[in-house]
């Protein structure tokens with residue numbers, strides 16, 4: 339499976355208050371939350387983002403609160419995946435639990451520029467920069483996480499377990 | 503066996519003799535916690551997978567603290583989802599309304615969490631309970647839903663950084679100054695995925711409240727958990743309060759650490775985190791002249807009784823600066839009542855402060871003190887991200903209750919030395 343989309347770049351330490359400010363946490367609806375995605379980092383972002391686009395950030399993406407509204411809003415806006423140097427722990431865990439593909443690559447995070455067209459292969463983690471004609475390799479997704487994704491996320495695994 | 507306290511608690515809950523960093527373990531949880539923002543998603547997931555019963559009616563804890571008492575119709579509806587769920591499931595630990603306090607203050611206070619526990623919470627500051635010698639880590643709502651159903655959660659055993667706290671903290675040095683100093687040193691991802699363990703001769707001088715503050719902000723350094731070794735003060739705090747049997751774990755002398763960092767707390771001056779990251783830390787002597795509009799005392803970081811007492815002692819009989827709005831929010835009803843009985847509320851109100859019922863309120867920009875464009879706040883809370891307390895054009899400075907009180911009196915960020 340491959341994702342194709344335009345890159346939107348961000349800096350270090352993008353926190354969950356920037357991804358989805360707390361004032362909008364009175365809803366759990368993906369479309370509603372998506373209207374305010376990244377608003378405190380870039381007020382125009384909700385208007386700019388198109389289905390399939392890719393968020394590219396530097397280190398420690400998703401730090402701060404444990405709110406799942408962050409990956410929900412990202413998915414709600416149709417963002418296909420996120421690429422960063424590193425992720426905050428709870429955001430990392432939430433993303434896999436909810437089936438939002440995220441990739442770690444220092445090189446990709448440094449070289450990709452705003453508006454570059456990207457193609458990302460989900461299985462191999464190979465990131466192609468179609469605008470620049472470059473390729474970057476993201477670190478492999480740990481086997482445990484791959485299993486989670488294959489089962490359809492954490493709750494699908496729980497459903498299987500309780501036989502509901 | 504050479505295990506750290508974190509490894510020992512994870513091993514005991516995974517039914518294993520020993521665990522090592524990097525290993526994935528499935529653990530039984532003692533307490534599963536969610537709040538009015540995170541629980542609605544967990545409830546939705548609970549129903550979606552067709553679960554019938556929570557794993558244990560007494561061990562699921564739901565606290566309505568963020569936008570409660572409901573600030574608007576949408577938050578009222580969210581709270582109602584959780585209220586109905588708690589009623590259906592017969593959940594005893596549904597904390598709302600007049601019983602409600604900020605979750606990470608009320609759980610230890612009411613003896614719901616204790617030493618040796620493994621606590622999972624759909625709130626990033628769940629790590630606060632590490633102060634008691636428990637393993638506690640924040641997760642998202644899906645993880646919490648899974649734990650509510652199965653009573654289990656998976657963890658990757660973290661590597662541990664050992665912080666050796668040395669010396670005797672000075673008069674105005676609190677847990678907040680120590681943790682801000684540490685985050686300033688290591689950065690907001692300085693302990694990413696790791697455990698922060700505290701040892702050293704300074705710890706005997708730290709009250710339980712100081713330790714809660716230090717453990718609370720582990721997540722601001724990216725850590726999975728922050729943890730103290732239980733000692734006499736822990737036992738004193740827990741006895742007669744904790745409802746279950748406490749298990750006192752300690753790291754082995756030959757436990758393995760990925761890093762050791764020494765902090766001489768005897769040399770610290772009060773610390774202030776500048777906008778917009780908790781790691782932009784300066785000593786009070788380097789702050790310069792910064793006028794602020796609002797001072798907030800409260801939250802799961804510094805809304806406990808001793809925090810309120812520090813502020814009251816400093817502002818008693820003094821006038822607040824004319825440019826300042828002071829908002830004081832006791833973290834739990836018990837704290838509020840004690841503050842009332844001992845005259846602290848009078849002192850705050852005499853000084854012209856707003857005193858609120860317990861709530862997270864402005865800490866996450868919910869309500870009760872939202873900042874306007876261009877305003878500055880000095881607050882005892884834990885995060886100063888862009889827009890965290892209101893307008894994205896506002897600025898937040900983090901500091902201890904003593905610095906907050908001094909700032910309220912002078913109108914600009916000040917050392918308690920100046921007003922004491």
Ligand code: SF4
Nearest residue numbers: 604801802862865866
């Ligand atoms: S007081 Fe602030 S940090 Fe603590 S739980 Fe509430 S919103 Fe979160």
